[in-house]
Amino acid sequence: MSGDVEVTGRARPTLESVAARAGVSRGTASRALGGGGPVSPRTRAAVLAAAEALGYRPNLAARSLVLGRTGNVGLLVSESDDRLFTDPFFAAIVRGVHGELADAGIHLVLTLAQTEAERRRAVRFATSGHVDGLLLISVRGGDPLPEALAAQGLPVVLSGRRSAEPAAGLAWVDADNRDGARQAVDHLVRTGRRRIATVSGPADLAAGRDRMAGWRDVLRAAGLPDDLHTSGEFDLDSGHAATHRLLERDPHLDAVFAGSDLIALGVLQALREAGRQVPDDVAVVGFDDIPAARGSDPPLTTVRQPVEAMGARMAAMLLARLDGTPPDPPWAVLPTALVVRSSA
Amino acid sequence: MSGDVEVTGRARPTLESVAARAGVSRGTASRALGGGGPVSPRTRAAVLAAAEALGYRPNLAARSLVLGRTGNVGLLVSESDDRLFTDPFFAAIVRGVHGELADAGIHLVLTLAQTEAERRRAVRFATSGHVDGLLLISVRGGDPLPEALAAQGLPVVLSGRRSAEPAAGLAWVDADNRDGARQAVDHLVRTGRRRIATVSGPADLAAGRDRMAGWRDVLRAAGLPDDLHTSGEFDLDSGHAATHRLLERDPHLDAVFAGSDLIALGVLQALREAGRQVPDDVAVVGFDDIPAARGSDPPLTTVRQPVEAMGARMAAMLLARLDGTPPDPPWAVLPTALVVRSSA
DNA sequence: ATGAAAGCGCTAACAC
DNA sequence: GTGTTAGCGCTTTCAT
Numbered sequence: 001m002s003g004d005v006e007v008t009g010r011a012r013p014t015l016e017s018v019a020a021r022a023g024v025s026r027g028t029a030s031r032a033l034g035g036g037g038p039v040s041p042r043t044r045a046a047v048l049a050a051a052e053a054l055g056y057r058p059n060l061a062a063r064s065l066v067l068g069r070t071g072n073v074g075l076l077v078s079e080s081d082d083r084l085f086t087d088p089f090f091a092a093i094v095r096g097v098h099g100e101l102a103d104a105g106i107h108l109v110l111t112l113a114q115t116e117a118e119r120r121r122a123v124r125f126a127t128s129g130h131v132d133g134l135l136l137i138s139v140r141g142g143d144p145l146p147e148a149l150a151a152q153g154l155p156v157v158l159s160g161r162r163s164a165e166p167a168a169g170l171a172w173v174d175a176d177n178r179d180g181a182r183q184a185v186d187h188l189v190r191t192g193r194r195r196i197a198t199v200s201g202p203a204d205l206a207a208g209r210d211r212m213a214g215w216r217d218v219l220r221a222a223g224l225p226d227d228l229h230t231s232g233e234f235d236l237d238s239g240h241a242a243t244h245r246l247l248e249r250d251p252h253l254d255a256v257f258a259g260s261d262l263i264a265l266g267v268l269q270a271l272r273e274a275g276r277q278v279p280d281d282v283a284v285v286g287f288d289d290i291p292a293a294r295g296s297d298p299p300l301t302t303v304r305q306p307v308e309a310m311g312a313r314m315a316a317m318l319l320a321r322l323d324g325t326p327p328d329p330p331w332a333v334l335p336t337a338l339v340v341r342s343s344a
Numbered sequence: 345m346s347g348d349v350e351v352t353g354r355a356r357p358t359l360e361s362v363a364a365r366a367g368v369s370r371g372t373a374s375r376a377l378g379g380g381g382p383v384s385p386r387t388r389a390a391v392l393a394a395a396e397a398l399g400y401r402p403n404l405a406a407r408s409l410v411l412g413r414t415g416n417v418g419l420l421v422s423e424s425d426d427r428l429f430t431d432p433f434f435a436a437i438v439r440g441v442h443g444e445l446a447d448a449g450i451h452l453v454l455t456l457a458q459t460e461a462e463r464r465r466a467v468r469f470a471t472s473g474h475v476d477g478l479l480l481i482s483v484r485g486g487d488p489l490p491e492a493l494a495a496q497g498l499p500v501v502l503s504g505r506r507s508a509e510p511a512a513g514l515a516w517v518d519a520d521n522r523d524g525a526r527q528a529v530d531h532l533v534r535t536g537r538r539r540i541a542t543v544s545g546p547a548d549l550a551a552g553r554d555r556m557a558g559w560r561d562v563l564r565a566a567g568l569p570d571d572l573h574t575s576g577e578f579d580l581d582s583g584h585a586a587t588h589r590l591l592e593r594d595p596h597l598d599a600v601f602a603g604s605d606l607i608a609l610g611v612l613q614a615l616r617e618a619g620r621q622v623p624d625d626v627a628v629v630g631f632d633d634i635p636a637a638r639g640s641d642p643p644l645t646t647v648r649q650p651v652e653a654m655g656a657r658m659a660a661m662l663l664a665r666l667d668g669t670p671p672d673p674p675w676a677v678l679p680t681a682l683v684v685r686s687s688a
Numbered sequence: 689a690t691g692a693a694a695g696c697g698c699t700a701a702c703a704c
Numbered sequence: 705g706t707g708t709t710a711g712c713g714c715t716t717t718c719a720t
Contacts, residue, residue, distance in 0.1 A: 012473065014696095014697055014698085015697065015698065015699095016697075016698095024706075024707085025706065025707045025708075026697090026698085026699095026707090026708095027699080027700080027706075027707065027708075027709090028705080028706055028707070030698070030699060030700085031699090031700095031705095031706085034699090037700085037705085037706095038705055038706090039705070039706085040705060040706085043705080043706080057468070057471060057472045057473060058472075058697085058698075059409070059473055059696085059697050059698070060414075060472060060473060060474050061405045061406075061408035061409040061414065061473070061696085061697080061698090062405075062409050062696070062697035062698040062699090062712090063697080063698055063699075064405035064698090064712095065403070065405040065406050065409055065696090065697080065698075065699095065712045065713065065714090066697085066698050066699050066700085066711080066712050067698085067699070067712085068712075070404075070405065072453070075454075088432060088434075088435075090432075090434070090435045090438075091432075091434045091435060094434075094454065094456070095456060098454065098455070098456045099456075102455075102456075102462065102465065107453050107455075107469070107474065108453065108454045108455070109416070109451050109452065109453050109454070110419075110438065110442065110452045110453070110454045111442070111446075111451075111452070112438070112439060112442045112443075112446075118446065121446065124401070125451070127401060128401045128402075128404060129356065129401065129403055129404060129405070130404050130451065235635070236635060236636075236638055236639050262635060262636070262639070265636060265639030265640075266639060268639070268641070269639055269641070269643075272641060290636070291579070291580060291606060292580075292606070292609055292634070292636035292639075292640075294580055295580050295606070295609030295610060295612065295613055295636075295640065296609075296636075296639065296640065296641070297612070297613070297616060297640070297641040299613075358712095358713055358714085359713065359714065359715095360713075360714095368690075368691085369690065369691045369692075370691090370692095370713090370714080370715095371690075371691065371692075371693090371715080371716075371717095372689080372690055372691070374714070374715060374716085375689095375690090375715090375716095378715090381689090381690095381716085382689055382690090383689070383690085384689060384690090387689080387690080402713085402714075403712085403713050403714070405712085405713080405714090406696090406712070406713035406714040406715090407713080407714055407715075408696095408714090409695095409696050409697065409698085409712090409713080409714075409715095410695080410696050410713085410714050410715050410716080411696085411714085411715075412696075689720100690719100690720085691718105691719085691720080692717105692718085692719080692720095693716100693717090693718085693719100694715105694716090694717085694718100695714100695715095695716095695717105696713105696714090696715090697712105698711100698712085699710105699711095699712090700709100700710090700711095701708105701709090701710085701711105702707105702708085702709080702710100703706100703707085703708075703709095704705100704706085704707080704708095
């Protein structure tokens with residue numbers, strides 16, 4: 001080959017070259033472009049024109065070095081489970097977060113932490129000065145990571161409920177899982193169901209616990225038995241296996257509240273195998289409203305959570321904190337809503 | 345409140361402080377920690393100990409400023425469609441990409457570009473020196489973005505087939521969509537189907553076109569008619585509506601090859617409404633193997649593509665390019681595989 | 689093998 | 705209002 005023809009032959013223009021072309025000093029050019037200092041309209045116009053002509057883009061590393069801020073926030077997916085990768089939750093969170101950050105000119109740096117080694121790397125990353133703050137997704141109950149990070153002085157916002165008095169520098173956003181579950185089970189009770197089981201998600205994820213608690217709330221209030229429950233992962237196999245166990249314990253159960261739509265799909269499958277008609281013999285309600293929920297047979301009644309809005313809210317809370325106005329209270333609970341289709 | 349107790353009271357240790365503690369100069373400390381220069385074992389040990397004791401983390405902005413590299417690569421999701429957000433494709437790509445980058449100590453900066461305004465912002469971002477290279481996801485056929493970016497001298501790798509001779513600095517990775525479609529339709533033919541329709545994805549996405557081409561390949565080779573095709577988006581409604589149209593055109597069709605699993609779910613729904621049994625009256629094959637594919641009634645026969653591996657490969661190609669060894673050829677096509685369940 | 693010094697591109701404090 | 709200057713923290717010659 002005839003050698004690398006370096007297309008970017010001319011080096012990127014610096015503030016220096018812009019200033020030179022506009023016939024001013026570097027400091028003035030800096031003020032004209034971004035800073036708040038006083039600049040005459042004439043000069044400003046000249047600098048802007050020069051920058052435009054040269055195609056000037058500020059060097060972010062240099063800016064970040066002097067400012068002590070990076071203009072980045074991290075999104076750390078503490079993914080011990082596969083949930084994020086089996087439903088579109090992750091993508092929706094990202095979309096919400098990104099929308100909010102982009103408006104503020106902040107960039108999103110993504111980090112996954114599945115293994116223990118990756119977790120250590122993620123901590124190093126978060127404390128390396130690469131980001132000004134951190135968003136944490138899918139944190140298990142006893143996980144010390146958020147507090148550890150916040151203790152380093154890094155602003156942190158989590159998805160998923162935490163204690164009502166989070167540590168300093170720590171905030172959280174969650175969907176109202178408990179109320180969503182109540183709506184779902186309430187719907188079952190009002191439509192005449194009496195033996196209502198639940199297949200809930202992992203007990204060490206707040207979402208799993210809260211959805212089960214909502215189920216129990218309604219049953220107790222209605223004076224109905226709350227003995228039919230099993231928990232597992234948020235996936236199809238969990239739903240499938242659990243339903244067969246439940247059916248053995250009580251062949252006459254007439255409803256199942258599933259902790260997620262994927263679980264619900266497994267429930268439907270098991271009910272088919274057991275010869276039960278849905279919703280005639282057994283009603284089924286899911287949670288999440290994933291796209292495939294509309295395509296099941298029958299289409300799934302489920303609880304929708306505002307995932308994208310949750311992402312946006314997390315980002316907004318972090319930005320507020322970075323602006324020096326920590327949100328008070330340092331948490332937010334977003335409403336969920338029942339979507340009634342044919343399965344219940 | 346009693347004032348901000350700045351927990352990070354002591355400023356972050358710099359190389360200077362490490363050097364001081366080790367009793368050497370800043371330059372020596374730098375060499376000991378990372379650089380390749382000659383350092384005596386004694387000195388190196390002293391510097392390492394000092395760094396450890398101080399909890400030293402290099403300032404990335406400073407390093408990036410002097411090195412002219414950022415240690416970041418961008419993942420730009422040029423999402424004109426909703427596909428990434430309705431199936432777990434996006435998450436799997438991210439996982440693959442991240443795994444590869446993390447090993448190289450490179451960070452992933454995520455950018456979405458849905459609207460025209462966001463696209464402009466994304467271009468500014470990509471050319472702002474914030475990233476050393478760019479990964480592009482979900483690019484439509486005529487989109488000039490990749491070439492424009494590559495022309496700026498930015499190394500770019502796309503997901504999805506491009507011309508066989510991509511522009512300089514541009515590379516791509518794709519699944520073998522055409523072959524996957526061939527496997528699917530071949531399976532239909534071998535199991536006795538004769539009126540095989542397809543509901544394909546968008547014609548301006550290579551994946552959509554290639555899957556339809558594979559369908560046609562097999563039908564022509566088998567001397568079967570290839571007139572039953574419609575195209576739409578990669579979603580459930582497309583599949584649903586298209587199937588009703590197809591059924592009108594030929595009530596006797598005995599198989600449908602769907603361009604995605606979500607389409608296939610819509611197809612199943614429409615077939616149920618039309619009173620057709622699957623697979624007895626009509627066989628259905630999907631594409632992607634999303635988690636919900638196992639939960640449909642009947643479970644979906646589908647084509648699996650190695651999404652995570654595609655992400656990893658994209659990242660690997662970009663890293664190679666950044667290391668100065670551009671991959672040759674500048675593309676990769678990864679194999680797909682038929683997963684037979686009950687729907688065909 | 690080590691120290692001194694230059695400089696990456698930028699902002700902000702300080703003179704004028 | 706504008707120019708000058710001093711760094712931000714790091715890597716890398718160049719001497720020694």
